[in-house]
Structures are given as C-alpha cells and as structure tokens.
Amino acid sequence: MIGFWISFIMICFVGIVQIFIPYLLKKTVVFGVTIPASHLEDQLVMQAKKIYSIAIASIWLLLLVGYSIWSILVIQSEDLQIIVGTAIMFLLMIISMLFYAYFHRKLRIKKQQHQWGADLTEVKVVDTSLREQDEMLPLSYFISLAFVPVILIIYTYFQYSLLPEQIPTHWGPNGEPDAFTEKNRFSVISLPLIMLIMQALFAALTEGTKRSGMKISVINREKSAHKQLVKRKYTSWFMFLTAFLITILFSFLQLTTIHHGIVGNGIMLTIFITFILVILIGSIIFSVKVSNLEEIGDHSSFSGGITDVDDDRYWKGGLFYFNKDDPSLFVEKRFGIGWTINFARPMGYLIVFVPIIIILFIGFFA
Structure with missing residues (x-):
C-alpha cells in the first residue's frame, strides 16, 4: 500500500x-x-x-x-x-x-x-538600493553542493570492479530498484551526472531570480519592498533545500549501487518516504509563508489618482510573460506560487530547458 x-x-x-x-x-x-x-x-x-x-x-x-x-x-x-x-x-x-x-x-x-483603472495615472517605482538588502542565498551555497557528485564520480570509477553488471536506473515505491541497464563507463556515473545538472539548474534559477527586477508598489513602497525581499529570500531557501535533498537522495542511491546490500529494505523505504515528506512539508511552509506576506495589505492599485503600471498586456492568458523591454529573466507568477520565465528573453529558455534536455540525453544513452 x-x-x-x-x-x-x-x-x-x-x-x-x-x-x-x-x-x-x-x-x-x-x-x-x-x-x-x-x-x-x-x-x-x-x-x-x-x-x-x-x-x-x-x-x-x-x-x-x-x-x-x-x-x-x-x-x-x-x-x-x-x-x-x-x-x-x-x-x-x-x-x-x-x-x-x-x-x-x-x-x-x-x-x-x-474601463477599470482608466482614470488613474500609472507610475512605476525603481529602487536600486534594495539590491544591498537582498538576502537571497549566494551562488556559493549551490556551488558547494557540486563537490558531492564530482567526488562520487571519482569514487565510482575507483570502485568500478565492485559495481554489478546491471546498473539500477529506476527505483520503485518500496525503495528497491526495478529497472536496470548494462554496466559501462557512462552508465555507472549517470546518476551523479544528473545530480550535477539538477544542481546547476537550481543554481541558475536562483541566480536568475536574484538578478531580476523587484516590482515595488507606488503607494506603500516600504511594505511592498519588504514583501519582495522576503519572497526572494524564501524562494532561494526553498531552492537550496530542494537541491540539498536531491543531493542526499542521489548520493545514497549511488553508494548503495556500488556497495549493494549496505542497507536493508526498511532503511531504503524510510529514506524515500522521508525525502517525499520533507519536500512536501517544505512546499507547504513556503506556500504559507508567501501567502502570509500578501496579508500585508498595500492597496497598491488605487490611491490618490495614481496606480502601479498595469502590465496585463505583457501577460498572455495571465500565465505567460512576454516583455522584451524587461531585462528580468524571471518574474513572479500571476497564478501559482513561485516564478516563471520572461519568454521574451532567450536566456531564460537556455537556463530552464537546456538542463532538462541534457538530463533526458543522459537518461536515454545510459
């Protein structure tokens, strides 16, 4: 069950x-x-x-x-x-x-x-000083995780003779491998390689978000700026938590492949369940924290005849953001919690889709 x-x-x-x-x-x-x-x-x-x-x-x-x-x-x-x-x-x-x-x-x-809002004057606020207050985790946190797959790759090759002739490629809900591929110099390191690519993806997403602009309300600038800073901080923490947990899980799977039978089925199952629960709990906490920030009302759309810039025209269906004049690679979602790509910026495509293609490539040829 x-x-x-x-x-x-x-x-x-x-x-x-x-x-x-x-x-x-x-x-x-x-x-x-x-x-x-x-x-x-x-x-x-x-x-x-x-x-x-x-x-x-x-x-x-x-x-x-x-x-x-x-x-x-x-x-x-x-x-x-x-x-x-x-x-x-x-x-x-x-x-x-x-x-x-x-x-x-x-x-x-x-x-x-x-004609809602047609009688209001749109005003855009830019505050470059907020960059100094940004508490998003630095890139070095994610780079530090990359040492783990590199060490695992080196260790795997040193222990190549210990590896079974059939390398696990998929694990079932009970924590046991249920799909395999033949042992070769590429297949034995496919898991650490995928781990490394995923770490790079999370690092690029965090760094891209960090360099994106902050949308500050023209009415309550202090409250709006506070919400932006806290949201960005929570986002980077959640990204790092996810990357960290993936690193632990993949490292464990790689080590159990090299040293088969080092742990029992019960421990494997416990680790899988713990991984899922921690990710879910982290997601819930992140969602609650972000939603609580919205309780800090700023009424940023209407006051004294002025309003924030209405950028509905840049949102296709309210989901896809296209604005070539905005240097931001990532912007806050309008429906959903988190960030989405500025589809008018080609670099965003590269950051998101190239790692996914590489992972699929590794999975196919491994």
Whole structure:
C-alpha cells in the first residue's frame, strides 16, 4: 500500500493548493488580471474566487474518494497505483486551469468594458538600493553542493570492479530498484551526472531570480519592498533545500549501487518516504509563508489618482510573460506560487530547458 499512500498524500497536497490558490496570491491580481483596489469587492471578482474554490474542492473530493476505493477494494500493483495517482494529479491541475481560463476571460472582458483603472495615472517605482538588502542565498551555497557528485564520480570509477553488471536506473515505491541497464563507463556515473545538472539548474534559477527586477508598489513602497525581499529570500531557501535533498537522495542511491546490500529494505523505504515528506512539508511552509506576506495589505492599485503600471498586456492568458523591454529573466507568477520565465528573453529558455534536455540525453544513452 506504499504506492497508494504516497499518491494519496500527493493528491491531497495538490488539491488543497489548487483549492485555496486564488486566496494565496496578490489581492490585486485575480485569475491573471490586474484589478484596481476600488473594484476588489466587485461581485464578479468575489464570485469568481468562490465558485472556483467550491468547484475544485468538489472535483478533488470525488477523485480522491474514487481513487481510494479503487486502490483499497481492487488489488493493484504499487506501480499502477502511483501511475493512476499521478494521472489524477495532472487531471486535477488541467481542470483547475480550465476554470482559470474561464474566469480570466470573464474578468478581462469586464475590465475592458467598464474601463477599470482608466482614470488613474500609472507610475512605476525603481529602487536600486534594495539590491544591498537582498538576502537571497549566494551562488556559493549551490556551488558547494557540486563537490558531492564530482567526488562520487571519482569514487565510482575507483570502485568500478565492485559495481554489478546491471546498473539500477529506476527505483520503485518500496525503495528497491526495478529497472536496470548494462554496466559501462557512462552508465555507472549517470546518476551523479544528473545530480550535477539538477544542481546547476537550481543554481541558475536562483541566480536568475536574484538578478531580476523587484516590482515595488507606488503607494506603500516600504511594505511592498519588504514583501519582495522576503519572497526572494524564501524562494532561494526553498531552492537550496530542494537541491540539498536531491543531493542526499542521489548520493545514497549511488553508494548503495556500488556497495549493494549496505542497507536493508526498511532503511531504503524510510529514506524515500522521508525525502517525499520533507519536500512536501517544505512546499507547504513556503506556500504559507508567501501567502502570509500578501496579508500585508498595500492597496497598491488605487490611491490618490495614481496606480502601479498595469502590465496585463505583457501577460498572455495571465500565465505567460512576454516583455522584451524587461531585462528580468524571471518574474513572479500571476497564478501559482513561485516564478516563471520572461519568454521574451532567450536566456531564460537556455537556463530552464537546456538542463532538462541534457538530463533526458543522459537518461536515454545510459
């Protein structure tokens, strides 16, 4: 039942995040549309959030109950339980995006028809002094992790004769390897190589975010600046935590491949479960911390006839940011917690997609 419980916890986490996400984000950006503070109490704005959350909660409960009954009453393999559980998570996210697209269109049309914010003067605030207060983790933290896969690669080659003829490439929910490839000079170091690429990806994402601009509210500059600084700090901590945990897990898997039987099945399973739980708990804490910052109201969209710059025109569907005049590689998401690419900046594509292609390449040829 390990496969069921892992999937059950993941479905619960994804579902809860999707249900409450409209209330976790910046109040003046609703379903990817900038809403002036004078219209935040508009009936459509209030109903859109409520209907979305109720609908997603109902669908989530039906899927969760259905999956639980199927897994408990019908004897299935753990692999199949995880496959179906993963499919349910993706289905839930697809459904939530369909609801998002519907409400995004409704709000965008009403905003255009009623000219929300047309009588306000847009003002952009730039404060270069904030760079000195930025507490995002330095690149050296991520570089330090890179020593681990390098040492593992060297150690693996020294212990090449001890390695089995079949190298594990996949581990099941019970912590045991269930897919293998033939031993060669490349396949034996594929796991440390993937680890190294993933560390580079997290380092590049953090550094790109660090160099991106901070959007400061024209009304309450101090509160807005504080939120930006804290969000960036939390983001870098969460990135490093994830990279650190991946380093520990992959190192453990590599060492157990070299020294097979060094630990029992129970320890393997415990490490896998601990890894998943720590990532989930870290994600929850990160989400709560970020959402709590939004409780620091700044009413940045309406005051004294001025407003922040409305950049809706740069957001395609409220999800994809295209602004060639913005040097930032990454910007805050409008729907979801975290950061997304400025798709008008080619370097962003390189940072995100090149490591993924390299990992797929390693996995294919290993």
